[in-house]
Amino acid sequence: MDLIPFYKNNLHYIREMAVNADKRVYIDTAESKRHYLDLDKVELPQDSLMVPWYKLEKKQSLMRKWSFGIIPWQIDITYRKLVKAFYNHDSEKIIKHSADIGHYLADAHVPLHSSSNYNGQFTNQMGIHALWETRIPEKYIPTYNLFVGKAAYIPDVLAFAWKTINKSHNLLDSVFKMEMQTRQDIPAIQHKTYIVRGNQTLHNYSETYVDHYHNLLDGMVENRLRMSIQAIGSIWLSAWIDAGQPDLTKSKPISVLQDTIPYKGKTSLGREEWHE
Ligand SMILES: [Zn+2]
Incomplete structure (x- = not known):
């Protein structure tokens, strides 16, 4: 018994639902x-924070006002839900929480998700978020090697999530520095151009700019993508193992995608990070 057939059969749903977490930003504060x-804003020692969210919430009233983001705890919270869903052979919930945790894990691998300067707004680099997270991947993914090794059991998911966001944060300096470098290397007139996106035309970074920045980053985006794919597979596997390796051939197949989110036409209730 292994997990691969289950995920293969439901890949379509997981893909569909992987962006639900970003859609929820429009309907849920x-x-x-x-x-x-925002690791630049976290003043408490990390050791004191590396406990499950429900424990922090009970102990510290400050956590209720916490506005610096909660991604490592959220990964842990979603993980617990995923384990429970596996335990209950609940296919729909397995897919929902697998998609959600995949989303949060991928976000945690992006350096700009570890800082209050998440879109370069404090360093006059506005737009850097979509440049790193959308423009580069959409152009270069076909050239990346995204075959990663076998999934591995993760004994401590919360610690793993902290490690991941800290690694992302360590890369932040280069993310900003190389963008500054690109700006200097390329004549201003070539920085932006009109690009077609779906049925829209946008004034955005030129191909030359994207290429140059990508070169200076020297494999960083590919590397973080690979790490996140590896992490997602490993987290799914770990949740299944923690649930006692249930036989999913007995779980009922899902028929319709239920989790539709009425986000269209609404404005974001938080950070703007979704680029359709
Ligand atoms: Zn996100």
Whole structure:
């Protein structure tokens, strides 16, 4: 018995639902802060914070006002839900929480999800978020090697989530520095151009700019993507193991995608980070 057939059969749903977490930002004020942690604002020692969220909430009234983001705790919270869903052979919930945790894990691998300067607004680099997270991947993913090794059991998910966001934060300096460098290397007139996105035309970074920045980043985006794919597979596997390796061939197949989110036409209730 293994997990691969289950995920293969439901890949379509997981793909569909992977962006639900970003859609919820438009309808739920609590959602946005689940996608980041401003490590530049965290003053408490990390050791004191590396406990499950429900424990912090009970102990410290300050956590209720916490506005710096909660991504490592959110990964842990969603993980617990996923384990429970596996335990109950609840296919629908397994898919929902698998998609959500995949989303949060991917966000945690993005350096700009670890800082209050998440879109370069404090360093005059506005737009850097979509440049790193959308423009580069959409252009370069076909050239990346995204075959990663086997999934591995993660004994402490909360610690793993903290490690991931800290690694992201360590890369932040380069993320900003290389963008500054790109700005200097390329003549101003070539920075932006009109690009077509779906049925819209946007004034955005030129191909030359994207290429140059990508080169200076020297494999960073590919590397973080690979790490996040590896992390997602490992988290799914770990949740299944923690649930006692249930035989999912007995779980009822899901028929319709239920979790539709009425986000269209609404404005974001938190950080803008979704680029359709
Ligand atoms: Zn997100």
